[in-house]
Amino acid sequence: MHHGPTTWQTLLWVVLPYLVLVVFVLGHVWRYRYDKFGWTTRSSQLYENRLLRIGSPVFHFGVLLVLLGHIGGLIVPKSWTEAAGITEHTYHVTAVALGTAAGVCTLGGLAVLVYRRRTVGPVFSATTRNDKAMYLSLTTTIALGLSATVVANLVGGGYDYRSTISPWFCSLFVLHPDPALMSGAPVLFQLHTISALLLFAFWPFTRLVHMLTAPVGYLWRPYIVYRSREPGLGTRAPRHGWERVG
Numbered sequence: 001m002h003h004g005p006t007t008w009q010t011l012l013w014v015v016l017p018y019l020v021l022v023v024f025v026l027g028h029v030w031r032y033r034y035d036k037f038g039w040t041t042r043s044s045q046l047y048e049n050r051l052l053r054i055g056s057p058v059f060h061f062g063v064l065l066v067l068l069g070h071i072g073g074l075i076v077p078k079s080w081t082e083a084a085g086i087t088e089h090t091y092h093v094t095a096v097a098l099g100t101a102a103g104v105c106t107l108g109g110l111a112v113l114v115y116r117r118r119t120v121g122p123v124f125s126a127t128t129r130n131d132k133a134m135y136l137s138l139t140t141t142i143a144l145g146l147s148a149t150v151v152a153n154l155v156g157g158g159y160d161y162r163s164t165i166s167p168w169f170c171s172l173f174v175l176h177p178d179p180a181l182m183s184g185a186p187v188l189f190q191l192h193t194i195s196a197l198l199l200f201a202f203w204p205f206t207r208l209v210h211m212l213t214a215p216v217g218y219l220w221r222p223y224i225v226y227r228s229r230e231p232g233l234g235t236r237a238p239r240h241g242w243e244r245v246g
Protein backbone atom coordinates (compact mmCIF):
# COMPACT_ATOMS: atom_id res chain seq x y z
CA MET A 1 0.00 0.00 0.00
CA HIS A 2 1.40 3.39 -1.02
CA HIS A 3 1.60 5.98 1.71
CA GLY A 4 1.77 9.72 1.05
CA PRO A 5 4.57 11.92 2.34
CA THR A 6 4.66 12.74 6.03
CA THR A 7 4.24 16.26 7.34
CA TRP A 8 7.99 16.63 7.91
CA GLN A 9 8.78 15.38 4.42
CA THR A 10 6.36 17.90 2.93
CA LEU A 11 7.76 20.74 5.03
CA LEU A 12 11.41 19.94 4.26
CA TRP A 13 11.25 18.97 0.61
CA VAL A 14 8.26 20.97 -0.69
CA VAL A 15 7.48 23.98 1.51
CA LEU A 16 11.06 24.92 2.47
CA PRO A 17 12.48 25.02 -1.11
CA TYR A 18 9.68 27.24 -2.39
CA LEU A 19 9.90 29.47 0.67
CA VAL A 20 13.65 29.84 0.16
CA LEU A 21 13.12 30.70 -3.52
CA VAL A 22 10.68 33.48 -2.59
CA VAL A 23 13.02 34.87 0.07
CA PHE A 24 16.01 34.65 -2.29
CA VAL A 25 14.29 36.59 -5.09
CA LEU A 26 12.39 39.17 -3.01
CA GLY A 27 15.36 39.59 -0.68
CA HIS A 28 17.59 40.65 -3.56
CA VAL A 29 14.92 43.02 -4.88
CA TRP A 30 14.56 44.60 -1.44
CA ARG A 31 18.32 44.81 -0.97
CA TYR A 32 18.84 46.46 -4.34
CA ARG A 33 16.08 49.01 -3.79
CA TYR A 34 16.84 49.99 -0.21
CA ASP A 35 20.53 49.16 0.28
CA LYS A 36 22.32 49.87 -3.00
CA PHE A 37 25.37 51.27 -1.25
CA GLY A 38 25.56 48.14 0.88
CA TRP A 39 25.62 45.92 -2.23
CA THR A 40 29.34 45.34 -1.97
CA THR A 41 31.97 42.92 -0.73
CA ARG A 42 33.11 45.46 1.88
CA SER A 43 36.65 44.63 0.81
CA SER A 44 39.32 44.51 3.51
CA GLN A 45 42.24 44.33 1.08
CA LEU A 46 43.68 47.59 2.38
CA TYR A 47 44.11 46.04 5.82
CA GLU A 48 45.90 42.86 4.72
CA ASN A 49 46.80 41.53 1.29
CA ARG A 50 49.16 38.53 1.65
CA LEU A 51 46.67 36.00 3.05
CA LEU A 52 43.88 37.42 0.90
CA ARG A 53 45.89 36.75 -2.27
CA ILE A 54 46.17 33.11 -1.20
CA GLY A 55 42.73 32.36 0.19
CA SER A 56 40.48 34.35 -2.16
CA PRO A 57 41.56 32.80 -5.52
CA VAL A 58 41.53 29.27 -4.09
CA PHE A 59 38.09 29.80 -2.55
CA HIS A 60 36.55 31.35 -5.67
CA PHE A 61 38.08 28.72 -7.95
CA GLY A 62 36.67 25.99 -5.72
CA VAL A 63 33.24 27.64 -5.64
CA LEU A 64 33.21 27.84 -9.45
CA LEU A 65 33.99 24.12 -9.72
CA VAL A 66 31.35 23.30 -7.11
CA LEU A 67 28.76 25.38 -8.98
CA LEU A 68 29.53 23.75 -12.31
CA GLY A 69 29.43 20.31 -10.71
CA HIS A 70 26.06 20.94 -9.11
CA ILE A 71 24.62 22.30 -12.36
CA GLY A 72 25.82 19.26 -14.24
CA GLY A 73 24.72 16.78 -11.60
CA LEU A 74 21.33 18.26 -10.75
CA ILE A 75 20.12 19.60 -14.08
CA VAL A 76 21.72 17.45 -16.79
CA PRO A 77 19.70 14.19 -17.02
CA LYS A 78 21.43 10.83 -16.98
CA SER A 79 20.02 10.07 -20.42
CA TRP A 80 21.91 13.04 -21.90
CA THR A 81 25.32 11.90 -20.66
CA GLU A 82 24.62 8.35 -21.80
CA ALA A 83 23.59 9.65 -25.23
CA ALA A 84 26.91 11.51 -25.37
CA GLY A 85 28.75 8.23 -24.88
CA ILE A 86 29.66 8.80 -21.22
CA THR A 87 29.10 5.64 -19.21
CA GLU A 88 27.69 5.79 -15.71
CA HIS A 89 30.97 4.49 -14.26
CA THR A 90 33.02 7.17 -16.08
CA TYR A 91 30.63 9.90 -15.01
CA HIS A 92 30.60 8.68 -11.42
CA VAL A 93 34.41 8.48 -11.11
CA THR A 94 34.88 11.90 -12.74
CA ALA A 95 32.16 13.53 -10.63
CA VAL A 96 33.55 12.14 -7.37
CA ALA A 97 37.15 13.14 -8.21
CA LEU A 98 36.27 16.68 -9.33
CA GLY A 99 33.72 17.11 -6.54
CA THR A 100 36.21 16.10 -3.87
CA ALA A 101 38.92 18.37 -5.32
CA ALA A 102 36.47 21.28 -5.58
CA GLY A 103 35.28 20.76 -2.01
CA VAL A 104 38.83 20.63 -0.65
CA CYS A 105 39.79 23.82 -2.57
CA THR A 106 36.70 25.68 -1.39
CA LEU A 107 37.05 24.59 2.21
CA GLY A 108 40.80 25.27 2.22
CA GLY A 109 40.40 28.74 0.75
CA LEU A 110 37.62 29.50 3.20
CA ALA A 111 39.80 28.34 6.09
CA VAL A 112 42.51 30.81 5.04
CA LEU A 113 39.97 33.64 4.80
CA VAL A 114 38.48 32.83 8.22
CA TYR A 115 41.98 32.58 9.76
CA ARG A 116 42.81 35.96 8.23
CA ARG A 117 39.70 37.58 9.68
CA ARG A 118 40.38 36.12 13.10
CA THR A 119 44.08 36.92 13.37
CA VAL A 120 44.46 40.27 11.55
CA GLY A 121 43.31 42.98 13.95
CA PRO A 122 41.87 45.57 11.53
CA VAL A 123 40.12 42.87 9.50
CA PHE A 124 38.64 41.32 12.63
CA SER A 125 37.43 44.73 13.78
CA ALA A 126 35.65 45.22 10.45
CA THR A 127 33.94 41.81 10.72
CA THR A 128 30.27 42.08 11.66
CA ARG A 129 27.99 39.51 13.28
CA ASN A 130 26.38 39.08 9.89
CA ASP A 131 29.77 38.16 8.43
CA LYS A 132 30.40 35.61 11.17
CA ALA A 133 26.99 34.00 10.58
CA MET A 134 27.67 33.94 6.84
CA TYR A 135 31.04 32.23 7.29
CA LEU A 136 29.47 29.68 9.65
CA SER A 137 26.69 28.93 7.15
CA LEU A 138 29.15 28.64 4.27
CA THR A 139 31.50 26.37 6.20
CA THR A 140 28.66 24.11 7.33
CA THR A 141 27.25 23.72 3.83
CA ILE A 142 30.62 23.04 2.20
CA ALA A 143 31.76 20.65 4.94
CA LEU A 144 28.51 18.66 4.76
CA GLY A 145 28.74 18.45 0.97
CA LEU A 146 32.34 17.25 1.09
CA SER A 147 31.53 14.78 3.88
CA ALA A 148 28.58 13.38 1.93
CA THR A 149 30.78 12.85 -1.14
CA VAL A 150 33.60 11.21 0.80
CA VAL A 151 31.45 9.00 3.03
CA ALA A 152 29.07 7.84 0.31
CA ASN A 153 31.53 7.34 -2.52
CA LEU A 154 35.05 6.93 -1.16
CA VAL A 155 34.28 5.17 2.12
CA GLY A 156 30.97 3.54 1.27
CA GLY A 157 29.86 1.65 -1.79
CA GLY A 158 28.82 4.73 -3.76
CA TYR A 159 25.56 6.60 -4.18
CA ASP A 160 23.78 7.63 -7.37
CA TYR A 161 22.24 10.99 -6.48
CA ARG A 162 21.04 11.41 -10.07
CA SER A 163 18.31 8.85 -9.38
CA THR A 164 16.92 10.64 -6.32
CA ILE A 165 18.19 14.16 -5.56
CA SER A 166 18.42 15.28 -9.17
CA PRO A 167 14.82 14.26 -10.09
CA TRP A 168 13.56 15.87 -6.86
CA PHE A 169 15.37 19.12 -7.67
CA CYS A 170 13.98 19.21 -11.22
CA SER A 171 10.47 18.34 -9.98
CA LEU A 172 10.42 21.60 -8.00
CA PHE A 173 10.76 23.66 -11.20
CA VAL A 174 7.97 21.83 -13.03
CA LEU A 175 5.74 22.49 -9.98
CA HIS A 176 5.29 18.79 -9.29
CA PRO A 177 7.59 18.16 -6.29
CA ASP A 178 8.17 14.59 -5.17
CA PRO A 179 9.41 14.63 -1.54
CA ALA A 180 9.66 10.83 -1.47
CA LEU A 181 12.76 11.04 -3.67
CA MET A 182 14.66 13.07 -1.08
CA SER A 183 13.38 11.02 1.82
CA GLY A 184 15.33 8.01 0.54
CA ALA A 185 18.62 9.90 0.23
CA PRO A 186 21.43 9.35 2.80
CA VAL A 187 21.29 11.57 5.88
CA LEU A 188 24.42 13.55 4.97
CA PHE A 189 22.97 14.44 1.58
CA GLN A 190 19.75 15.55 3.27
CA LEU A 191 21.64 17.69 5.78
CA HIS A 192 23.75 19.20 3.00
CA THR A 193 20.60 20.08 1.04
CA ILE A 194 18.91 21.68 4.07
CA SER A 195 22.02 23.69 4.94
CA ALA A 196 22.29 24.87 1.31
CA LEU A 197 18.64 25.97 1.32
CA LEU A 198 19.16 27.93 4.55
CA LEU A 199 22.30 29.51 3.06
CA PHE A 200 20.35 30.69 0.00
CA ALA A 201 17.65 32.14 2.25
CA PHE A 202 20.34 34.07 4.15
CA TRP A 203 22.22 35.02 0.96
CA PRO A 204 20.41 38.30 0.01
CA PHE A 205 21.19 39.84 3.40
CA THR A 206 24.96 39.21 3.32
CA ARG A 207 27.97 40.37 1.33
CA LEU A 208 27.44 37.31 -0.91
CA VAL A 209 25.13 39.43 -3.08
CA HIS A 210 28.22 40.68 -4.92
CA MET A 211 28.54 37.27 -6.59
CA LEU A 212 25.38 38.02 -8.59
CA THR A 213 26.71 41.33 -9.88
CA ALA A 214 29.05 41.44 -12.88
CA PRO A 215 30.66 44.74 -13.92
CA VAL A 216 29.34 44.41 -17.49
CA GLY A 217 29.21 48.18 -17.91
CA TYR A 218 32.99 48.34 -17.89
CA LEU A 219 33.01 46.71 -21.33
CA TRP A 220 31.65 49.82 -23.05
CA ARG A 221 32.37 52.55 -20.53
CA PRO A 222 34.55 55.29 -22.14
CA TYR A 223 38.05 55.90 -20.92
CA ILE A 224 38.55 58.50 -18.23
CA VAL A 225 40.94 61.18 -19.52
CA TYR A 226 42.91 63.20 -16.99
CA ARG A 227 44.26 66.58 -18.16
CA SER A 228 46.35 68.97 -16.19
CA ARG A 229 45.84 72.70 -16.10
CA GLU A 230 49.54 73.23 -15.28
CA PRO A 231 51.47 73.94 -18.50
CA GLY A 232 54.78 72.87 -16.96
CA LEU A 233 53.71 69.30 -16.13
CA GLY A 234 54.74 66.44 -18.34
CA THR A 235 58.00 65.63 -20.10
CA ARG A 236 56.74 65.00 -23.62
CA ALA A 237 55.20 67.41 -26.07
CA PRO A 238 51.45 66.97 -26.30
CA ARG A 239 50.20 65.04 -29.31
CA HIS A 240 47.55 66.33 -31.67
CA GLY A 241 44.17 66.23 -30.00
CA TRP A 242 45.69 66.13 -26.52
CA GLU A 243 46.51 69.81 -26.08
CA ARG A 244 46.62 71.00 -22.52
CA VAL A 245 43.64 72.89 -21.22
CA GLY A 246 44.59 76.52 -20.59
